[in-house]
Amino acid sequence: MKKFLSVFIVALVLAFVVKWILPWWGIALAGVLAGGLSNKRFLAFFAGFLSVFLYWYSLILWGPHQKVAELSGDLFTLPAGAMPLMSAVIGGLITGIFALVGSLIFHKKST
Amino acid sequence: MNVSRLFALFFWSVLGALLVYALNNSWSTANAPIPALGQILNPYSGLWANAEGAFENHDFTGAPVQEEVHIVYDDDLVPHIYADNLQDALFAQGYVEAQNRLFQMDVSTRDPDGRLSEILGEGLLKRDLSQRRLGLGYAADNAVKAWKKFPEELKLLEAYTAGINYYMDRLSPKDWPMEYKLLGVEPESWSIRKSALLLKAMSQTLCGYEEDVENSNALALFKDDFPLIYPERNSKDIPVIPKSYILPSEVDESNPVAYGPMSDIFRKRSPDGVGSNNWAIMPEKSATGNAVLCNDPHLGLSLPSVWFEVHIITPDFSARGVSLLGMPGIMIGFNQNIAWGETNVGHDVMDYHKIRWANEDKTSYYYDDQVLDVEYRIERIPVRGKEDVLDTVKYTVWGPLANEKEDLALRWIVHDQVDKPDFLTFIQGMTCSNYQEYLEATAVFYAPAQNFIYADNEGNIGLRINGNLPIKKREMGRFVRPGDKSEQAWQGFISREDNPQEYNPEQGYLASANQWSADTSYPYYYNGNFEGFRGRRINALLRQDKKFDLEDLQSFQNDVYHVMAADALPTMLKHVQGEDNFLLEQLRSWDYQMSPGSRAAMFFDVWFDQFHHLLWDEVYLHTEMELPEPDLWHTANILSSEADHPFIDIKGSSKKETLKDLVLESMNKTLDSLDGRQDLQYGNSRNVQIRHLLRIPAFSVDSLPLGGHKHTLNAQQSTFGPSWRMMVELSDQPNAFGTYPGGQSGNPASAYYSNRIETWASGSYDTLSLPSSGQEIDRVLYQIKFAPE
Numbered sequence: 001m002k003k004f005l006s007v008f009i010v011a012l013v014l015a016f017v018v019k020w021i022l023p024w025w026g027i028a029l030a031g032v033l034a035g036g037l038s039n040k041r042f043l044a045f046f047a048g049f050l051s052v053f054l055y056w057y058s059l060i061l062w063g064p065h066q067k068v069a070e071l072s073g074d075l076f077t078l079p080a081g082a083m084p085l086m087s088a089v090i091g092g093l094i095t096g097i098f099a100l101v102g103s104l105i106f107h108k109k110s111t
Numbered sequence: 112m113n114v115s116r117l118f119a120l121f122f123w124s125v126l127g128a129l130l131v132y133a134l135n136n137s138w139s140t141a142n143a144p145i146p147a148l149g150q151i152l153n154p155y156s157g158l159w160a161n162a163e164g165a166f167e168n169h170d171f172t173g174a175p176v177q178e179e180v181h182i183v184y185d186d187d188l189v190p191h192i193y194a195d196n197l198q199d200a201l202f203a204q205g206y207v208e209a210q211n212r213l214f215q216m217d218v219s220t221r222d223p224d225g226r227l228s229e230i231l232g233e234g235l236l237k238r239d240l241s242q243r244r245l246g247l248g249y250a251a252d253n254a255v256k257a258w259k260k261f262p263e264e265l266k267l268l269e270a271y272t273a274g275i276n277y278y279m280d281r282l283s284p285k286d287w288p289m290e291y292k293l294l295g296v297e298p299e300s301w302s303i304r305k306s307a308l309l310l311k312a313m314s315q316t317l318c319g320y321e322e323d324v325e326n327s328n329a330l331a332l333f334k335d336d337f338p339l340i341y342p343e344r345n346s347k348d349i350p351v352i353p354k355s356y357i358l359p360s361e362v363d364e365s366n367p368v369a370y371g372p373m374s375d376i377f378r379k380r381s382p383d384g385v386g387s388n389n390w391a392i393m394p395e396k397s398a399t400g401n402a403v404l405c406n407d408p409h410l411g412l413s414l415p416s417v418w419f420e421v422h423i424i425t426p427d428f429s430a431r432g433v434s435l436l437g438m439p440g441i442m443i444g445f446n447q448n449i450a451w452g453e454t455n456v457g458h459d460v461m462d463y464h465k466i467r468w469a470n471e472d473k474t475s476y477y478y479d480d481q482v483l484d485v486e487y488r489i490e491r492i493p494v495r496g497k498e499d500v501l502d503t504v505k506y507t508v509w510g511p512l513a514n515e516k517e518d519l520a521l522r523w524i525v526h527d528q529v530d531k532p533d534f535l536t537f538i539q540g541m542t543c544s545n546y547q548e549y550l551e552a553t554a555v556f557y558a559p560a561q562n563f564i565y566a567d568n569e570g571n572i573g574l575r576i577n578g579n580l581p582i583k584k585r586e587m588g589r590f591v592r593p594g595d596k597s598e599q600a601w602q603g604f605i606s607r608e609d610n611p612q613e614y615n616p617e618q619g620y621l622a623s624a625n626q627w628s629a630d631t632s633y634p635y636y637y638n639g640n641f642e643g644f645r646g647r648r649i650n651a652l653l654r655q656d657k658k659f660d661l662e663d664l665q666s667f668q669n670d671v672y673h674v675m676a677a678d679a680l681p682t683m684l685k686h687v688q689g690e691d692n693f694l695l696e697q698l699r700s701w702d703y704q705m706s707p708g709s710r711a712a713m714f715f716d717v718w719f720d721q722f723h724h725l726l727w728d729e730v731y732l733h734t735e736m737e738l739p740e741p742d743l744w745h746t747a748n749i750l751s752s753e754a755d756h757p758f759i760d761i762k763g764s765s766k767k768e769t770l771k772d773l774v775l776e777s778m779n780k781t782l783d784s785l786d787g788r789q790d791l792q793y794g795n796s797r798n799v800q801i802r803h804l805l806r807i808p809a810f811s812v813d814s815l816p817l818g819g820h821k822h823t824l825n826a827q828q829s830t831f832g833p834s835w836r837m838m839v840e841l842s843d844q845p846n847a848f849g850t851y852p853g854g855q856s857g858n859p860a861s862a863y864y865s866n867r868i869e870t871w872a873s874g875s876y877d878t879l880s881l882p883s884s885g886q887e888i889d890r891v892l893y894q895i896k897f898a899p900e
Contacts, residue, residue, distance in 0.1 A: 024153035025131045041119075059154040065162045067860045072151075072158050074809030075293075087152040087159070090134060094149075097127040104120040108113065 003038050007047035010034040011095055015052050027052050031095040035102025039109065048099025053092030060084040137295045139232070139496070146293045156285035158292060163861045166893035174897035175273055176202055182897075186890035188855035188863040191422040191882060198270040200423050201439045201538070203897065205274025205301070208419055212436045212857040213279070213298055214288040215415045218804055220305040220437060223247040223312040228500075229493040230296045231805075236494055240502055243490040245319075246511040247311045250525045254307035254533075261532040268303055268534055271439035275301035289859060290805060301437075306534065309437035314525040316385055316410070317559035320640040321461040324519070325739040327591040328372040332733065339757065340730060344627065345744045347678075348643035349650045351562055351574065351623040352611040356632040370465055370591045372736045373517050385410055385831065386642055387454035388668070388824055389564045390622035390649055391572040393615065398660035401842045404566035405664050406443050406452025409826040410834040412801045414811060414865060416853025418835050422881065423541065429881045430541035433835050433851070440537030443837060445847055447881065448544040448568050450839035453561035454623045456576050457639035460524035460558065462587070462601075464509045464594030468518065477595040478508055485512070509594060520594055522601070524558045524579060531555035536577075546573050546614065553577040554607055562623035568841040574621040575612035576628055580605045582635060589638045605635055620653045622646070624824070643744060644674040644822040661838060661848070668836050669874040670824040671705040676715050679747040683718065686774040693789050694718070694782060707794025707818040716793075716820075717784060722746065722777035729762050743822070750774075794818055797829050801852055801868065803859070810859040815872055825874075836876065848876035 014030035022029065030052070035044035060069075061084060073080040134149030151157045166184070174180075178195035180203045185191065190207040194200035209216065221227050225239035225248060242248075258265055279300055284292075291298055330337050389406040397403055410417055418433035421441065432444015443452040469475040469482045476483055485505040492500040505512040509520040532555060539552035546565055553563050553575070560578020565571075581588075581601035592599045611628040613621060626646030628637070652667055653659075684699060694714050701711035723746045724731055730738055749756050753770060761768050768776075788796070794816035803810035819827025826832060837849035852871045856863040870877060882888045 019155050023135075024149055024155055024157070025135060028127060028131060056154050060159055063154075063159065063162055064164050065159055067862075068158050068162045071289075071809050071859050075807070083152070087154060087157070090149055090152055091154075094127065094131060094134075097123055097130065101120065101123045101127060104116060104123065108116065 003040065004043055004047045007034045007038050007044055007099060008051045010037060011048045011051035011099060012055055015055055015091075015095065025094065027091055027095045028098040031098030032102035032105065034095075035099025036106035038099075038103050039107035041100055041103050044099040044103035045096040049092040049096030051092075052095035053088045056091040057084055057088035060087055144232075147295055150295070151292050156283075156292075158289055158860075160285040161289050161292075161858055161860050163856075163858065168893050169895045170898070171277075171896065172898045173900045174202075174277065176897045176899050178899065180897040181885060182207060182895040183885040183888055184892040184894070185888050186892055187420075187867070187877060188861075188892060189420045189422060191424065191885065191888060193424045193885065195425065197425055197427075197538070197542070198267060199897075200425050201267055201271040202274040202277070203895075204421060204423065204434070204439055205271040205276075206278045206895075206897075207274075207421065208434070208436050209275040209278040209301070211855055212415055212419060214290040215804060215857050216275075216301070216305075216309075216436045217298060218290075219312060220308040223251065223308045223315060225490065225492060229495060230294055232495040233497060236492065236500060239492050240490075240500075243492070243502060244504055244511060244513045245315070245521065246488075246504070246506075246513070246523070246526055247308070247315060248490075249488060249506075249511065250311045250314075250523075251304055251307040253526060253528045254310065255304050257528045257530070258303065258307070258532060258534065264532040264535055265303070267538055268306060268439060272301050272303055272306070288857060293807075306437055306439075309435065310534065311525050313435065314559045317455045317561075318458075318460050318524065320457065321459055321463065321588070322739045323463040323588070323591045324373055324514075324517070325737045326589055327370045328736050329730075329738050330590060331370065331372045332736075332738070333729075336757070340727065340741050340745075341739060342742075342745060343638065344631070345643050345742070345748065347647065347744075347748070348626050348641075349646050350611075350627045350630045351576075351621075351646070352613050352629045353616060353618055353621075354613060355630060356634055373591075385455065386625040386645070386821070386826055388622075388624045388645060388649060388826075389452045389454045389562065390620060390653060390667075391450075391564050391566040391574070392620045392653065392659060392664075393572055394570040396619040396653070396659060397840075398658045398663075399840060399842065400570075401568070401840050401846075402566040402570050402572055403659070403661070403664060403838065403840045404445070404450040404452060404564060404572070405668060405836075405838045406454070406564065407668050407833040407836045408443065408452075408454070409831055411830060412832050412834060412852050414801050414803050414853055414859075415857035416834065416851050418851050418853075420849075420851075420855060420879075424881075424883070428542045428544075429883065431847070431879055431881055432541070432837070433849075434537070438534065438537060440539075441541045442537050443835060444541065445837075445839040445841075445845050445879075446541060446544075447845065448841075449549060450566050450841060450845065450847075451540055451549065452564050452837065454564075455625055456560040456562055456578060456580075456628060457625055457641045458560055458578075458580050458628070458637045459588045459639040460560070460579075460581060462522045463514070463519040463591045464507075464522060464599060465591055466507060466512065466518045466520050467593070467595040473505075473518070476507060479595070479597050483508065507594070509600075518594075519591060524581070527557070527579075529557045531557065533557040545569075546571055549573070550575065562628075564621060564623065566839070566841055568843065568845070571615055572621055573612070573614040574623065575607075576610040577607070578610075580610060580635070580637065583637065585636045586638070587636065609635070618654070622649045622653060624649055642822070645824050645826065648672060648674050648824055661840060661846075664838055665848075665874070665876070667824060668833070668838070671818045671820065671827075673703045673705050673712075673715070673820055673823055675743060675747045675822050676701075676703045676719070678744075679719060679750040680715060682750045682753060682770075683722070683774050683778075686771040687778055690775075690778070692782060694778065694785070705793060705818050705820040705823050707792060707816045709793045709818070710789070710791065712793035712818070712820075713791060713796040714781065714785065718777060718781040719743075719746075721780045721784070722750075722773060725761065725773050725777050725780075726756075726758060729758055732762070792816075799827060799829050799832070801865075802830065812865055812868060815868075817872060833871075836871070837879075838876065845881065847879040849879050850875070850877045
């Protein structure tokens with residue numbers, strides 16, 4: 001649990017920082033570094049995923065984004081409520097995968 | 112090293128990288144392109160960043176202005192620009208236009224330049240090629256060359272350009288309009304040439320009309336019968352200028368040369384539905400004793416709207432109205448003293464000439480007793496995701512060889528190198544305070560010629576056609592003409608003094624609605640694209656012996672009385688007296704109103720169309736070539752006069768049909784075609800839509816149940832209609848109203864993207880005031896300040 005939390009928090013902080021330096025896919029780097037804290041592959045994945053998933057999701061939900069959600073939902077013929085989720089899944093998935101990669105880089109063995 | 116770990120590392124790294132790559136790029140599929148999902152859906156710079164948050168004030172110090180400029184946005188997102196001088200004011204106008212409509216400005220100048228496929232892909236290549244054949248980019252180059260001869264005046268356009276670019280230079284990708292993000296392309300900075308392109312695009316819409324090829328085909332086909340099908344003028348029409356001319360006639364006769372038939376269909380007709388109304392009444396016709404001016408231009412309706420509302424204040428003037436994005440100044444509007452507006456003049460200024468080649472390679476041609484070489488313009492068209500496409504367009508003394516297959520060169524007014532700074536028209540226009548000044552301001556206007564209407568707070572009204580009108584021999588420009596003789600060229604231009612015009616007429620009003628400019632006593636020949644029904648209606652309304660208040664004038668702008676139906680329907684009904692059916696039941700009690708709830712309005716539309724096609728079966732059976740459509744007014748007149756026209760007989764039938772036979776048969780066809788739709792109302796029978804520029808349904812407004820018709824004053828069609836309605840009563844302080852189908856913001860996520868549609872659709876208006884300072888504006892959304900270093 002402690003490991004999960006540390007990957008989660010580090011991914012969150014790094015995601016927040018890299019957005020000032022790198023384009024949106026900078027979360028991949030956040031994932032690699034945060035995932036490196038865990039030798040548990042799937043723990044790294046889930047903690048990374050959840051971290052940016054929640055980060056992005058709350059960024060969108062807490063902003064004045066209802067109209068954009070409706071418009072982009074219309075664009076993809078999806079309900080408006082699906083759009084923030086879709087964004088968050090993209091962010092989560094990339095962070096999660098790269099957290100797993102980080103774990104693989106920094107830890108020889110999964111325990 | 113653990114092999115399985117290495118494998119996993121490889122696997123997940125590659126998968127992650129591929130995912131990032133896939134989401135960071137757009138993909139074209141058979142159905143629709145998939146945008147770069149990661150780019151458009153990330154919360155930092157994706158579409159989410161286009162959400163409209165709280166408005167914030169901006170201060171720019173060190174801006175390229177001479178004095179401080181203050182912009183105050185009111186609660187309709189209309190900017191009020193307070194500047195110390197004209198140049199600074201136009202800098203600010205450029206800034207606010209870019210701020211609200213950047214993508215629209217970009218795409219509307221790419222179209223005339225033949226550069227749409229660069230951002231939209233191969234699907235637009237045909238359009239680009241055809242635009243380049245018409246020489247619109249060449250025309251813009253010529254305009255820029257001409258403008259550079261007026262460096263002092265050009266400073267105004269340069270200030271406007273600087274304003275646009277000042278905004279763009281401060282944008283980061285997250286601020287780009289949604290459309291750029293969806294397309295995955297970058298905005299491009301503004302230039303004077305882009306303003307020229309915009310003026311050329313406007314000309315293409317408004318004076319890009321000709322039927323030379325169609326008419327030549329018809330003349331070759333129908334020979335002596337041609338005038339029976341295609342008479343030039345409806346004698347019932349009331350011209351724009353209500354007076355007779357006594358100037359000596361200077362028209363030379365010249366007989367048309369019949370070319371054709373030419374089967375090559377090489378271009379689309381200019382859109383049917385472009386038109387406008389304007390009128391002004393003098394104090395004796397006005398309930399308040401003040402002159403009133405009204406104007407409603409009918410154009411293709413789109414989102415963002417074609418117009419942008421702006422209020423510009425300097426120590427010399429305070430003017431408000433709409434501007435065409437990309438051109439500085441106010442095109443239709445008013446200031447403290449005067450109001451102005453335009454409608455289109457349909458004179459044909461686009462003529463085709465058949466080139467006689469002097470060699471087989473078609474590189475030199477005969478012109479009088481000379482042999483001339485063509486010049487070449489290489490057109491390089493960048494195509495998104497593909498190699499550039501090259502096209503060579505040949506240029507002759509007439510202009511570009513627009514149709515290579517039929518050897519037709521194009522003489523078009525838009526290609527001319529103007530001799531005056533025509534871009535000044537709408538800048539100077541807003542500064543005027545009397546008619547003399549207004550005549551001078553508009554005298555520089557070149558094309559597309561417009562009926563410029565004027566009214567002031569001293570009770571004067573005026574109207575003059577501004578624009579260069581070519582002097583033509585009779586029937587010149589109606590058909591394809593020889594290209595090997597200089598005598599076939601325009602004989603110069605009518606002097607501005609001789610352009611049709613009137614000031615404070617006896618009848619107490621002036622009105623134009625795209626009808627003929629002057630009656631047959633006008634000494635110059637002109638042909639073109641004119642619409643008479645709206646002109647007849649507004650004249651009938653304004654001739655009434657009464658004084659009009661603003662409510663009356665509002666009802667005129669929203670009027671849906673169909674003059675053509677009133678001409679034609681009584682005869683149609685007379686010929687089917689003994690019959691009884693749901694169609695006739697509705698039509699017998701119809702008041703000729705094309706209102707949304709009317710069933711009769713829809714029935715008439717279908718029935719008349721059926722009759723028209725039966726009457727002109729001889730024309731419509733020719734599908735192998737382009738022919739002009741016989742005019743609807745001609746059909747209506749044949750009905751109402753009950754004349755015995757030789758074309759009433761249906762070709763190929765054994766019987767000799769009469770008018771009654773055609774009316775009856777077209778009624779039966781109508782009943783068949785309406786089967787199952789008999790309860791449908793007019794407003795629901797057609798789909799009035801206001802589409803986004805890229806036809807993105809999510810950014811469009813669909814299915815507005817509205818009345819109107821292209822021949823009624825409220826010229827509402829499915830995708831065309833009144834794009835701005837304005838009424839200005841010129842009292843001490845102008846009493847002005849207006850609205851348009853859209854909103855000030857070009858951002859689909861903004862509350863101001865389509866907020867005015869409801870007011871517009873209901874036929875109401877917003878109040879347009881002239882606050883003399885920011886403090887007078889009740890609800891301020893936000894403010895911008897520019898200060899020099």
